[in-house]
Amino acid sequence: MVSKLGRLAAVTLAVAAVSGCKYSFKSAYDKGESGVTYSGQVMRHLLIEDLVDELLALPPRPVAASTDVVGQLDFYFDFDSGTSDALPYSFALDGQPLLQGGNYGDVDTGKNLVGKIAGNDPALLGGEFFGWEAGMDADPTPEELVDYYFAQVDAEAKSAPIDILTAGGPASITTPYLSATGLDYRQLIQKFLLGAVAFSQGTADYLQTDFRAANVQEDDNLYTEGEHNWDEAFGYFGAARNYPAYTDDELASAGGRGAWANGYHDANGDGLIDLNSEYNFGNSTNCAKRDRGTAGNTNPTEFTTDVFNAFFYGRFALNAAANLNALGNTEVVLIGAMAEQAAVTWEKCISATVVHYINDVSADMDSFVDGQFADEANFTDLAKHWAEMKGFALGLQFNPYSPFRSGKVQGIDLDSLKEILALMGDAPVLPDGTQGGEAFAGGVTQYRSDLQTARDLLQAAYQFDPENVAGW
């Protein structure tokens, strides 16, 4: 039985360990040291970033038939620490040196993406993966979808340039990761991995921890199992430790103070950016972008604040529990509530981004001219925006706290999400009224309506303000 005095002492220790409004917590086992670590999650974010770099670096189509495009992409997805720790990563910040050395092994070792994709770890929620039909069998998995996307990139890259008709005349597109059906695989791959690896791991694995049972020191490390699991979820979210110190513009790399304006900041002034604490990866930037999109509205969102507070207070409680060596019912309830708030707000950042890209795709379709693309950019923009929309939307199925699974929103269930993904289909509808090479009933007009239906469902599921939805 832990006395009130003991609880007070533990909380006092935890408070004393907190330095400002930062995700910074001293170890209960060595008060001089930080108990926060998640380099494996940083490594996986970096692998996704480098995979994108690899896609962007592919030469114009057609690339040589002998090029092992799939192998080059699998290098990151199925990263082999044993062969590649000594190789340099491509991730870089313009003119800004990093604390981590230049090789993968300097960031972390033994990490890859395939081992942590939904379906491999953890198991698929409800035992199913849904929302993408093309190229899949009756029992698809996220890993199989990534494999399919890689194979499609290989095939596209080795094909002739894409010829399209625009209002300004014919255009020839040599981008290797685009398809004539309007798919941007570079965007699909990146956004899908953020959902199927980072979001899935954060919400369906680490935030699902039995935190009462996990309030024990993990081996000889400076943290409890619960603290570390919480940190790993935070690492997948991707925020810098001093996330609240950034403005939304800065997190979105859209302006702000000079030293903060690119989504990172040298918080400790050592002249180096520490990827483990001073850079904002992945979905953490989407939250800020969507908050920016509602600034000045009647009911602006506060996703950045809501999600960080949840991660912060949950970790605070876990740190207190570590100091106390006990976790009471009240704290368990609090931590559970913070886990849910973190996961749901994280998902709102993603779903609001899906809404944003529905709006972009709709605008792209508005630009069609007499059954043709307005220009080449109209085609590439449509492909990019659609792929971001679908790639992010597929990720919404990986969170056990999702409103599509929780039953907390009347009229919304998993079928609602399946309907949203089905309405999007596996490709955009092009100016000629085709989708994925097949005639689409009702053409562009019907597809625009379908996307609005999908947007309405998202608005209902997350109880978004209509003004925000319209403006995102």
Add this chain to the structure above:
Amino acid sequence: MALGLTLLCACTGGGGSGDDEAVPVASPEQFDYFGMFVNLADEVIVPNYRQLATNTAALADPTGPLGDYCAAIDTEEEAAALDTARLAWRDAMGLLQESEVHQLGPVADENTGLHDRLIKPADTNFSACGVDQSVVLGREPDFDLSTRLVNQKGMGALEYLLFNESLAHNCPAQIPETRDWNERSEAQRKRWRCDHALRIAADVAEAADAVLQAWLPEGGNYRAEFAHPDQHEAVIGLLSDGLFYIESDVKDRKLGSVLGLHNTCSQVACPDRVESLWSALSLDNIQRNLISYRRILTGDEGLSFDDMIASLGLPGIAERMVAQVDDALALLDTIDTPLKIQAQELLESGQADGCVNSAANPDTTQTVSACALHGYLKHITDTLRTDFVTAVDVDLPDRVQSDND
């Protein structure tokens, strides 16, 4: 395939089931646990390690079959020498497979990592690229095999180097060491691979010898710790955990995940998950696993679990377990089509029904023989995880707590 069981004369105890029902059995209180452990150590486990050490040492010997093959490359003797080297690998692999069912004591000590030097852990993927990279790096004077990960070493890496018919590397373009590999001459690539095979064989042999020495009285004498009359509950638990290799690794990993009968394979079949991808000896591995399982269950002619269970008044359980493993071994004797081929045919057919039926009714439906084998293995493991653990009063190992067929 013949069982190949050597019925060793046991100096450490009598008993045995099968035809000896008339022989009086001891009561639980009187059961000679010490005799059982001495029998298993002296007649099953240590002889297995001794033979493994001998065979792997021969494989690593520069003047042995592998060294002979290296010397014969690009000569008229190359093909014959390769066959001999492959046979030597096969013999050693068979012994290693037998040892997999008694992973206890020194070989299971994670601090020494001996097991993983013999064969990579089941939960890691083999890195063909890592081996290819090591082949090139091995030409450097400061190359240190101990710094390479376990999924690039052991008997699996040797198999890749000896049996893979393709000399092309398996690395992505980002790996600098292998960029010019495919342009090298065929003879050079064979020589470099063979040289690296000798390095790996030496590491395997060293690990096998270390395991053996750790058991021997003149070495680490783990035998004395194992065969200790005061620790029979703990040792029974270790042995029981070892037997569950048949479930976690043989039924689920080596067969289930290959044939689409385990939830780790989401397709009709996953042929590339066979254990021995290049030698086509995956079913031979399973045969040796089962032979070892049977020997530990029965102790050959000496005391073991069958006698222990009989002493509890439940001889029928052990008899059923022996009959079940004999069913599986008898079926294995009739299978000629390698596991990978069977899995490929399943995948190409797109139909899982035939496999599922064979697995569910192995006595009557052996349309897909490997799937029927899975069915027989399920018979074994169903008894193992119910009647056996109840009779000998042990817990299920963590790794088989849930059944994911």
